[in-house]
Amino acid sequence: MSNVFFHNTLTRKVEPIQPSKGNLVGMYCCGPTVYAQAHIGNFRTFLSQDVMRRTLQIAGLKVIHVRNVTDVDDKTIAKSREEGKPLHEVTEHWTKVFHRDCERFNMLKPQIEPRATEHIQEQIDMISTLMDQGHAYATDDGSVYFRLSSFENYGKLSRLKERELATSAADSPTNDSDEYERDSMADFVMWKSRKEGDGDVFWESPWGQGRPGWHLECSAMAMKYLGSNLDIHSGGEDLIFPHHENEIAQSECSCNSQFFKYWIDCAHLLVEGGKMSKRLNNFYTVDDIEKKGFPPVVLRYALTSGAYRQTINFTMDSLHASQSALGRLKRFSDDILGASGFKRAALLKAIEKGKHLGDDWGVFAAAWKKLSNDLNIPAALGSIFTAIKSVRVEELDPEAAAKYAISYHNLIYALGYDLDQFIAKKVRIDAPEEIKKLAFERWEAKQSKDWATSDQLRNALQKQGWKILDKKDGYVLEPM
Secondary structure, rough: OOOOOOEEEEOOOOOOOOOOEEOOOEEEEEEOOOOOOOOOOHHHHHHHHHHHHHHHHHHOEEEEEEEEOOOOOHHHHHHOOOOOOOOOHHHHHHHHHHHHHHHHHHOOOOEEEHHHHHHOOHHHHHHHHHHHOOOOOOOOOOOEOHHHHHOOOOOOOOOOOHHHOOOOOOOOOEOOOOOOEEEEEEOOEEEEEHHHHOOOOOOOOOOOOOOOOHHHHHHHHHHHOOOOOOEEEEEHHHHHHHHHHHHHHHHHHHOOOOOOOOEEEEEEEEOEEEEEOOOOOOOOOOHHHHHHHHHHHHHHHHOOOOOOOOOEOOOHHHHHHHHHHHHHHHHHHHHHHHHHHHOOHHHHHHOOOOOOOOOOOOOHHHHHHHHEEEHHHHHHHHHHHHHHHHHOOOOOOOHHHHHHHHHHHHHHHHHHHOOOOOOOOOOOOOOOHHHHHHHHHHHHHHHHOOOOHHHHHHHHHOOOOOEEEOOOEEEEEEEO
């Protein structure tokens, strides 16, 4: 088992992941709010989390991945009213769309995917506990709020005290919105009393009819399914305040212990230099990108090829660059698999099952070191491209090729690239006669086991912009 390091928002440090129990990592990810199709900004976070999980698995750790579905909140209810449909019908449709898109992106399914509406009792029980301890209070209308002044460490994740925001004023207002601005401090709602606009979306509770506030569901479900394995909590950086702060407050007050050890947050996505907006005509889903001729694997590459903690700028040019890079990765995969005798799907399945844990990384050691160090994907990709340039596939016997194939596809698995989705658009270019002559001479030298001449001629071809790919009974010339 090798070490994996991530940046912890709680400590502001890059730290090794040390699970609470042996090699079992509990990982909770804030999931989608299912009132519309998730856009590419949402998927930038979900895909980064997918690479995190895959990297942990390649390192030899077992991951219990929980990702919730928010199927009741202000937005879902508003959508239900707008369409004149029952809430469950709206959320079920968009949940299916989300799952379809995840599959297209080749994302691993979480082992547990709880829905907020299926865990109402757990949320009511948590509120009752907090009220008994004096951390929450009911108002005359039947709503329940968390008392910020009862939790001294409120704001430790987002460093509220450093920003000099008051958190304990006795006359601080309450806030019953699910989402609010970063500098808006107030006791937050845990149970919302039934309002006319809620229609038939309500549940019975000790405080009257109503529904849970948005911040409560993640706390209740994380503790139910991960118990004491509260290792990694991940979401977009926009959730640090107030959502994650509120989770920490209500959870640590209810169980009198630390909620999660590692808070791993992903940065925003810009599109063409600005915030994504339908008004600006730069709002994209995976459907929109596919209509432009790019398969989901190309979009996955574009959304994950930057450092997850840094804002990236998505452009059409970045899609073309991603397509070109994937073409190089696919060609090497095809070549090394052909030389080793492996089939891509079978090898990746074996890797997923952990059958190649601990295998030597060889020339790909630098790429793995960078990937496992705070998910430095840009540097890892750079090392991968450097490594594949150094491998002379045509000179490898099947046993040697197998070692390269395994280490290389360990990285392809970690990055989640479904190379079978990628079909390069090849333009046939006929080689000039002098190039064909050099290639034939090089083939004859190789057949005669005149390795020095073979290398010399191959290098001569490369200098003129051509590479030669050896097959069982011949060779293929391709422009570089």
